[in-house]
Amino acid sequence: MKPMAAISSQELVKGVFEGRISAIARMITRAESGDKDSEEALGQIYKASRNAHIVGITGVPGSGKSTLVAELCKTLRKGGRKIGVIAVDPTSPFSGGAILGDRIRMGELVGDEGVFIRSMATRGALGGLSRATLPAVDILDAAGYDMIIIETVGVGQDEVDVVRSAHTTVVVSAPGLGDDIQAIKAGILEIADIHVVSKCDRSDANKTISELKNMLAIGLGLSEPSAWTPSVIATSATKNEGIDTLAEAIDAHLDTLKKSGEWQTRRLAMAEMRLLKTAEDILRDQFERHRAGKVQALVKQLTDAEIEPHGAARKLLKDVWKEILQ
Amino acid sequence: MKPMAAISSQELVKGVFEGRISAIARMITRAESGDKDSEEALGQIYKASRNAHIVGITGVPGSGKSTLVAELCKTLRKGGRKIGVIAVDPTSPFSGGAILGDRIRMGELVGDEGVFIRSMATRGALGGLSRATLPAVDILDAAGYDMIIIETVGVGQDEVDVVRSAHTTVVVSAPGLGDDIQAIKAGILEIADIHVVSKCDRSDANKTISELKNMLAIGLGLSEPSAWTPSVIATSATKNEGIDTLAEAIDAHLDTLKKSGEWQTRRLAMAEMRLLKTAEDILRDQFERHRAGKVQALVKQLTDAEIEPHGAARKLLKDVWKEILQ
Numbered sequence: 324m325k326p327m328a329a330i331s332s333q334e335l336v337k338g339v340f341e342g343r344i345s346a347i348a349r350m351i352t353r354a355e356s357g358d359k360d361s362e363e364a365l366g367q368i369y370k371a372s373r374n375a376h377i378v379g380i381t382g383v384p385g386s387g388k389s390t391l392v393a394e395l396c397k398t399l400r401k402g403g404r405k406i407g408v409i410a411v412d413p414t415s416p417f418s419g420g421a422i423l424g425d426r427i428r429m430g431e432l433v434g435d436e437g438v439f440i441r442s443m444a445t446r447g448a449l450g451g452l453s454r455a456t457l458p459a460v461d462i463l464d465a466a467g468y469d470m471i472i473i474e475t476v477g478v479g480q481d482e483v484d485v486v487r488s489a490h491t492t493v494v495v496s497a498p499g500l501g502d503d504i505q506a507i508k509a510g511i512l513e514i515a516d517i518h519v520v521s522k523c524d525r526s527d528a529n530k531t532i533s534e535l536k537n538m539l540a541i542g543l544g545l546s547e548p549s550a551w552t553p554s555v556i557a558t559s560a561t562k563n564e565g566i567d568t569l570a571e572a573i574d575a576h577l578d579t580l581k582k583s584g585e586w587q588t589r590r591l592a593m594a595e596m597r598l599l600k601t602a603e604d605i606l607r608d609q610f611e612r613h614r615a616g617k618v619q620a621l622v623k624q625l626t627d628a629e630i631e632p633h634g635a636a637r638k639l640l641k642d643v644w645k646e647i648l649q
Numbered sequence: 650m651k652p653m654a655a656i657s658s659q660e661l662v663k664g665v666f667e668g669r670i671s672a673i674a675r676m677i678t679r680a681e682s683g684d685k686d687s688e689e690a691l692g693q694i695y696k697a698s699r700n701a702h703i704v705g706i707t708g709v710p711g712s713g714k715s716t717l718v719a720e721l722c723k724t725l726r727k728g729g730r731k732i733g734v735i736a737v738d739p740t741s742p743f744s745g746g747a748i749l750g751d752r753i754r755m756g757e758l759v760g761d762e763g764v765f766i767r768s769m770a771t772r773g774a775l776g777g778l779s780r781a782t783l784p785a786v787d788i789l790d791a792a793g794y795d796m797i798i799i800e801t802v803g804v805g806q807d808e809v810d811v812v813r814s815a816h817t818t819v820v821v822s823a824p825g826l827g828d829d830i831q832a833i834k835a836g837i838l839e840i841a842d843i844h845v846v847s848k849c850d851r852s853d854a855n856k857t858i859s860e861l862k863n864m865l866a867i868g869l870g871l872s873e874p875s876a877w878t879p880s881v882i883a884t885s886a887t888k889n890e891g892i893d894t895l896a897e898a899i900d901a902h903l904d905t906l907k908k909s910g911e912w913q914t915r916r917l918a919m920a921e922m923r924l925l926k927t928a929e930d931i932l933r934d935q936f937e938r939h940r941a942g943k944v945q946a947l948v949k950q951l952t953d954a955e956i957e958p959h960g961a962a963r964k965l966l967k968d969v970w971k972e973i974l975q
Contacts, residue, residue: 362959365959366957366958366959366960369957369958370954370957373954383709457958587952590952591948591949593952594948594949594951594952595944595948597951597958598951598961598962598965599933599936601961601962602962603932604962605959605962605963605966606928606929606966607925610925610928618921618924621924622917622920622921622924625920625923625924626913626917626919626920628695628697628699631692631693631695631696632695632783632923632924632927633688633927634692635924635927636924636927636928637931639924639928640928640931640932
């Protein structure tokens, strides 16, 4: 095999379309590096047929998401489907990249060519949902993966972002995580197509399940009528319970989306999210490019209260605009 | 008192500078509404002298942040300082605003004119750290509050954002929140000036404290040398332990920042964060404004893969640009 630098983007794109693992991994790395050179290649990949079922799995820390994803992969593999997993981890300034936890937990899947797992760090202060996450989904899609799982850790913005990037969203809760969790559930209730209560071997699991069902019942009265009614699935990774039910529910959700008119609505929402996120990425790149120059001068003025934030931001947008157009 | 609509922004600014509670509350509401009319007023407020100590308090759900903030306020009030609290909650689609939990927990502080508490929702899909958070901090600063606490729920992006908006950052952990928490701690380790382990009446608290200290010891070797060494403070809200120590550490951190050269570095970093966030807000506003027109057309093309995301985003930026300049 040629050394990495010698492989052109066009060769990589060809490799991705042929489903070659090494090409997929390298193309994702190029997407992460964000170099101009890979833009055209990623554009071609985006335009390639998109047949994958994109599933977002999210939940609070400690909810056992990673274990659940690993079990789900094993179950889905029995049907022969090719599964891609993109795990978006919080930034680890020390490791300089994704935390290895997820990869370790998914160790049992190593050696199965039908499962591709990639951990990604969020991009520090200016990141959010890592900018390479959605290009990575495109790459796996174009490479012929049947289902692509985006796993996010966290509460708040990322949950909302992931639902706009997935056809089906699974929100994982766990018993015994305290009061604050309930408050957060209220916020993510609306975004879940499927609720999972993990660790259901625990004695306090029933309490969590019934609380969740109560909240859903209240929510149903307030939300738009839909062809799909979110369900609550109890799972236990240690007892290997509920995973089949979850796999079936994920398939059933896609089926319902496609049979109802909601498939197109969801795809449009995903594209809208993608458009805004990409525009923001371009803005951030420009900001980085001008950091030592125009940005620094404005930051100094702002610190000394010689200018106010809105005026400064307008000035920055104006100054960097010419280059954005190039 | 005049009806709300009749009060001009200039009258409100005057009221804020005089420290009047009703003017502060109304000005924050105008900042939240994001109307053009309040921009000039918020600019004036930003430029007013900024003497407040801004403290970010963050941590995972279930860590007992809100209780800690309430106890901290009570302790700080003994010294006579005026305290402002901005609590940024995850979006609750059902309540249409901030969850009331924090306000309820802080009930004991009601009636104390020296403490101003405001809960804010994050702004759904396009929010992150709510765009009114930093203007609200400016308002409280200009109104003469000595310390302003920004409390955020969540893990990931918000933590990193809050540290860039605060002079002093406190990260709260709690015992018994499971394995994933440890992974997240690795991510937020570097951003904390002070670590708190809450709920230290629990028997498993010592384990959390020593794990945290071990991680800090590893981190110290990797990070830049600094005048300040992050400490780990054990607190118990039920036993009212450790809160005095925390209050002292927060003061000591500011003192160290000011005596070392790091004060200016931190202020520049805060202004840089502010600049980028404001530029992004302007972009999002434009996006909203064109949602039914230019955006919809591009989204349709993107969904049909007639265009790729980068090209679409450049086109959008170009199309909406003229109006940004106005």
